[in-house]
Amino acid sequence: MSFQGEQYPGVKAPAAETDGFRLNHTMLRIKDPQAALDFYSRVFGMQVLRRLDFEEMQFSLYFLAKLEAGDEVPEDKARRSVWTFSQKGLLELTHNWGTEDQADFAYHDGNAEPQGFGHICFSVPDLDAAEAWFDANEVEFIKRSDQGKMPDVVFVKDVDGYWIEVVEAARMADKGD
Known part of the structure; x- marks a missing residue:
């Protein structure tokens, strides 16, 4: 890779210790998972790769991607979790349980x-x-x-x-x- 990035004050050369780092996902908090999942799957063609529920803290995470031909997503949930957290450009929708029932919540x-x-x-x-x-x-x-x-x-x-x-x-x- 010959491109070294545009240079501006404050930009530092990547340290060797950052090799392999990648931006995996961006998180948005959502009020109603059914409405949000409908929107992102119907309008943008995204698929849910993995849902993780955290009952003690009362929230769920939905990891979505726009899969492409050739993407080989594991069927096994544990392997799919590892695969999900190794990808680029995912969208995480975080649902704090109960917000969907609060009329004024936004x-x-x-x-x-x-x-x-x-x-x-x-x-x-x-x-x-x-x-x-x-x-x-x-x-x-x-x-x-x-x-x-x-x-x-x-x-x-x-x-x-x-x-x-x-x-x-x-x-x-x-x-x-």
């Missing part, structure tokens, strides 16, 4: 004040087709590809109000400096 989406967490992102092969798919599935748009100061970038919301950026890689070549 998580902070990170984009309201005070801002913090911003969004997750999916790349798609055809942004126009994705927008049509979102319309057909009544997905709430924050921004369409022809709106705002950044064309060719879409933002939608999931059922918990989290923002999801959607891009087509080929349309990103001329963005930024």
Whole structure:
């Protein structure tokens, strides 16, 4: 691998001790697992790789991925857990039991004040087709590809109000400096 990363103040060369480190997943807290799992499986085609329940602490973790041809997911739960925690780009949905029964309950989406967490992102092969798919599935748009100061970038919301950026890689070549 010859690419060494873009260099800016504060960037350090990776230490040998970090060899093998990889970003495995991003976690979002969800109110209602049935609604969230419906959204991510139906709208984004994700599959649940593993569910882990922690009864004493009253929460469940759902690890989702957009599997591709050739992915060989073990059937055995223990082996599948190991496989899951060795992957890249997973989404962990965390459900604290009982939140689904609280009418006024909502998580902070990170984009309201005070801002913090911003969004997750999916790349798609055809942004126009994705927008049509979102319309057909009544997905709430924050921004369409022809709106705002950044064309060719879409933002939608999931059922918990989290923002999801959607891009087509080929349309990103001329963005930024």
